[in-house]
Amino acid sequence: MKVSTTLAATPGMETSKLSSRGFPTVVDVDLGDRSYPIYIGSGLLNQSDLLQRHIHGKRVLVVTNTTVAPLYLDKVVSALTNGNPNVTVENVILPDGEKYKDTDTLMKVFDKAIESQLDRQCTFVALGGGVIGDMCGYAASSFLRGVNFIQIPTTVMAQVDSSVGGKTGINHRLGKNLIGAFYQPQCVLIDTDTLNTLPDRELASGLAEVIKYGLIRDAPFFEWQEKNIQALMSRDPDAFAYTIKRSCENKAEVVSQDEKETGLRAIGNLGHTFGHAIETSCGYGHWLHGEAVAAGTVMAADMSYRLGWIDESVVERVNNILKQAKLPTTPPEMMTVDMFKSAMAIDKKVADGILRLILLKGPLGSCVITGDYDRKALDETLRAFCKS
Structure with a gap:
């Protein structure tokens, strides 16, 4: 696993400086020809070039939900098309919630893609939390037997865990995540500003995955969490910038060694x-x-x-x-x-x-x-x- 840090997001550095100077933190997921960067920083949705460099073809489908769409859909469409008039963007807005992570809702993504006559050069963009990321990624792995996709996670849960590593899928009434595929994105773009609109309950939920990393493989990170848990609960931007970076580094290292969970990667469970x-x-x-x-x-x-x-x-x-x-x-x-x-x-x-x-x-x-x-x-x- 390689980590290239253009400007490290560490405690003591204001995350606002990341966006004002235009330098995101970059964590690379090292998977040979399927390698990709994770961009982490404040205001990254305002940096069109980050997204545009990973768009393949001229057609984009943004998959989001009823909660996230009013907040960030226009901004993402603008980032995709700014100075790039050849790109056309479609969107599909799904209902919000884990109970909709099923085949019926998945079909709405396929319906939109087929109705829009998207081809194999198109790019799917997942804009939302873990449910949207999992469903969009699975749709991208299956549509025309595989098209490009990008992850833009907007929850702590998705930013520190589910958007990284290529696990995609849907639930079955008998069990969670039993239907899916390993399918890696072109990139993961984490704009830490999106956490400003996250409900407290969702924020806390994501911290369960952060705590997990410390327990399974990173004792110093767990000890740091014990000292900084109140800063995280109060949404301190420096603490969260470091938390997301360190979590992504842990996830990227494990995925790089065991992409399809034949052994080591299972510790993340x-x-x-x-x-x-x-x-x-x-x-x-x-x-x-x-x-x-x-x-x-x-x-x-x-x-x-x-x-x-x-x-x-x-x-x-x-x-x-x-x-x-x-x-x-x-x-x-x-x-x-x-x-x-x-x-x-x-x-x-x-x-x-x-x-x-x-x-x-x-x-x-x-x-x-x-x-x-x-x-x-x-x-x-x-x-x-x-x-x-």
Whole structure:
């Protein structure tokens, strides 16, 4: 993984200086001929050249939703067409929410692309959070068997995690993200100013993924988060610029080593097996993804402690930082042991009938992906967090 920093977004440097001087931070995802840059900075949607250099052909389809469109669609269209009259931009505005990450909504993207007579030289642009990024990317991977696409993530969740690495897809009523493809974008453009319009609950939800990176592979980053969690909760621009940069570096390094999640990349799913079970069982959208992952992370830490793999102090630190981030540390009361087991049985990490889990093991910043664990510990954790 290579990181080229034109102007590093680190604590102590105002992010406004990034845009005024025109130098975004750049993190490169190193995947050979599929490599691409992640641009991070303030005011990047005002820099037309960043987007335009990654547009292929003369036709663009912007995929967004009813919440983001009124805020940023005009600005993105302007960035795509400014000084570039040969480019024409279509858009499709989807309903907002995880419950719409399905085949019916996906077809609206295909409908618009076909009605607009887009060809293989076109570029799809995902403008929104993780749901839009996943759906637009999957549509781009499938339309005419694959067209170019660009990610413009507008939520913390998407900026630090889901927009990077090429995971795309939709949900099935029986399980989350079971239908999809690995398909890399041309670039990821992260304008940190978009976080100014993000609701508090969405902001907190994204921090669950930030906290995850520290726990699985970057202890110094976790310790930095513990010291700066209040700055993040108050939307300090310096703290967020650093958080996004460091998260993207962690994600890019893992993706560069294991693009299609045959091994190492699965560590990014800490808390997700329990979390996806919550989302699937409760109905998509009732809990935000990060909220479910937060509760799932506490459960994974609890199980790791029961196995004797981590100290009790790590469990306490996990609980403490998630509570400070105003994230749930227990699953919904409606969840039962049977509901967890049923949903986890069809998790993507089941191999040869064995559920592999990402668990913490050793000092802070270390984890394992394993199906070799005492099943009693899993049962004990489920019983501890469920009433029945």
